[in-house]
Amino acid sequence: MRKALLSIRLTLLVVLSAAASAFAQQVTLERDSPLYAEPRLDAPQVTQLKQGATGEVVAKQGGWLNLKTPGGAGWLFSFNVRFPAQKAEGSESGTGSALGRVFSPRRPASVTSTIGIRGLDEEDLKHANFNAGQMKLLDGFVASKQAAEERARTTGLAPATVEYLDAKK
Amino acid sequence: MTHALKIWVAVIAITAACGPAGAASIDLGRIFGAGKDLATAAGGMDEKDEIAVGREVAGRTLGAAPLVPDPELQSYVNRVGRWVASQTERPDLPWHFGVIDSPALNAFAAPGGYVLITRGLYEILDSEAQLAGVLGHEIGHIVRRHHITVMQKSAAVSAGVQLAQVRDRGALASNLIGTGAEVFARGLDKSAEFEADQIGVVLAARAGYNPYGLIEVLHKLAARGAEDASLALLFKTHPHPNERLQQLGDALTPRVGALPSGGMEPAIRAVSAGVSPPAAVKPVAVEGARALQEEAAAPPLKPAGKGGFGIDPGGVLRGIFGR
Numbered sequence: 001m002r003k004a005l006l007s008i009r010l011t012l013l014v015v016l017s018a019a020a021s022a023f024a025q026q027v028t029l030e031r032d033s034p035l036y037a038e039p040r041l042d043a044p045q046v047t048q049l050k051q052g053a054t055g056e057v058v059a060k061q062g063g064w065l066n067l068k069t070p071g072g073a074g075w076l077f078s079f080n081v082r083f084p085a086q087k088a089e090g091s092e093s094g095t096g097s098a099l100g101r102v103f104s105p106r107r108p109a110s111v112t113s114t115i116g117i118r119g120l121d122e123e124d125l126k127h128a129n130f131n132a133g134q135m136k137l138l139d140g141f142v143a144s145k146q147a148a149e150e151r152a153r154t155t156g157l158a159p160a161t162v163e164y165l166d167a168k169k
Numbered sequence: 170m171t172h173a174l175k176i177w178v179a180v181i182a183i184t185a186a187c188g189p190a191g192a193a194s195i196d197l198g199r200i201f202g203a204g205k206d207l208a209t210a211a212g213g214m215d216e217k218d219e220i221a222v223g224r225e226v227a228g229r230t231l232g233a234a235p236l237v238p239d240p241e242l243q244s245y246v247n248r249v250g251r252w253v254a255s256q257t258e259r260p261d262l263p264w265h266f267g268v269i270d271s272p273a274l275n276a277f278a279a280p281g282g283y284v285l286i287t288r289g290l291y292e293i294l295d296s297e298a299q300l301a302g303v304l305g306h307e308i309g310h311i312v313r314r315h316h317i318t319v320m321q322k323s324a325a326v327s328a329g330v331q332l333a334q335v336r337d338r339g340a341l342a343s344n345l346i347g348t349g350a351e352v353f354a355r356g357l358d359k360s361a362e363f364e365a366d367q368i369g370v371v372l373a374a375r376a377g378y379n380p381y382g383l384i385e386v387l388h389k390l391a392a393r394g395a396e397d398a399s400l401a402l403l404f405k406t407h408p409h410p411n412e413r414l415q416q417l418g419d420a421l422t423p424r425v426g427a428l429p430s431g432g433m434e435p436a437i438r439a440v441s442a443g444v445s446p447p448a449a450v451k452p453v454a455v456e457g458a459r460a461l462q463e464e465a466a467a468p469p470l471k472p473a474g475k476g477g478f479g480i481d482p483g484g485v486l487r488g489i490f491g492r
Contacts, residue, residue: 079418
């Protein structure tokens with residue numbers, strides 16, 4: 001089975017749930033990874049994909065991508081894939097880029113290319129003077145803890161108890 | 170030692186620019202007195218010192234790139250950022266957040282609660298969950314005092330070098346920060362970046378967002394990296410996004426069950442219509458591909474050359490993938 005999966009090539013028409021538009025998005029596996037029946041690490045494994053294999057993205061959920069492969073459809077933890085390099089030209093934050101499609105842009109692209117420019121470079125920082133006026137502005141925009149809580153509440157954000165990943169057990 | 174640091178902060182505040190190199194040789198002990206070196210001083214920094222240093226660095230950064238003139242946007246980012254910061258063990262720092270007017274893709278943290286994100290990075294974000302992840306990474310640097318650790322390390326290096334070629338104490342103070350910046354810039358502790366990535370994911374989750382926003386941003390960066398001149402330059406000094414994704418995956422995989430499966434992905438506020446695009450656009454000589462290859466083999470620390478290092482807030486700042 002693993003040998004058969006060494007080089008997977010797929011052309012499937014897929015639909016991205018969030019964007020609700022049909023497209024085919026191919027990704028490449030960065031390392032050997034199991035494909036799960038559901039987006040959970042304790043879910044049954046559909047198959048084992050090898051590094052370099054490719055698959056088509058159907059949807060995403062949290063850190064998971066729903067992939068279609070010859071070995072079956074399933075869920076892959078998205079750390080283990082790489083998206084094709086984008087052409088860093090023109091606008092790209094959303095509709096035009098493969099990645100933008102997968103990660104469901106919520107607004108139209110408005111970014112100009114940054115190729116060939118660097119806006120804030122080392123020399124700028126080295127030679128910059130303290131800007132008291134700008135600091136005063138920055139101070140003026142500070143949100144109190146209460147204001148931030150209130151805004152989170154009205155947005156529907158509910159705090160959750162989650163331990164740091166490096167927390168001692 | 171706290172006192173010494175305060176003097177140091179005051180000195181850098183009045184030293185607008187680092188002048189050309191002089192000839193005097195001054196060791197650190199003479200500046201900080203009674204055998205105190207910067208490593209000792211940095212180790213003894215209290216929260217007030219942290220905030221003072223951070224404020225100085227943030228003010229200089231704003232001197233290089235001002236805030237985007239969009240009060241609604243700035244208030245929005247402060248409310249989101251403060252909410253995320255409230256999920257940490259340091260909720261009562263004077264947290265400041267700002268979007269600075271630069272097309273570069275970058276975000277910075279300075280000690281004591283100062284977080285700046287460039288407009289270039291802000292505008293490639295698709296959701297507030299992604300913003301929370303990016304801010305969470307920067308907040309992680311501040312909460313874990315990564316700057317202080319690096320200042321200690323860099324000071325140890327400086328002490329060995331016996332910083333020479335400085336004209337006066339102000340210039341020396343500048344050089345100390347600059348030396349720290351050099352150490353920072355060489356990416357000596359990738360582990361701090363990996364740790365901040367993990368914290369970014371956790372803080373976003375704690376704040377009620379989809380925890381994976383930061384990962385989406387790293388995917389975006391990885392996908393555009395090699396072809397993007399400005400990012401390639403930044404990759405030189407920080408772990409490549411692919412490496413960060415791998416580290417994050419390794420850290421998350423055994424703990425993924427502990428992360429909420431849901432989480433919100435509210436829309437992100439766009440920069441207000443009518444605000445002009447960033448002005449700071451200039452051509453750059455591209456050394457991108459080479460810089461990327463050199464990432465693994467960081468060049469050795471250079472002692473202060475003519476003109477010294479100057480003050481480099483970008484070095485003292487911790488960036489998400491640059492400085």
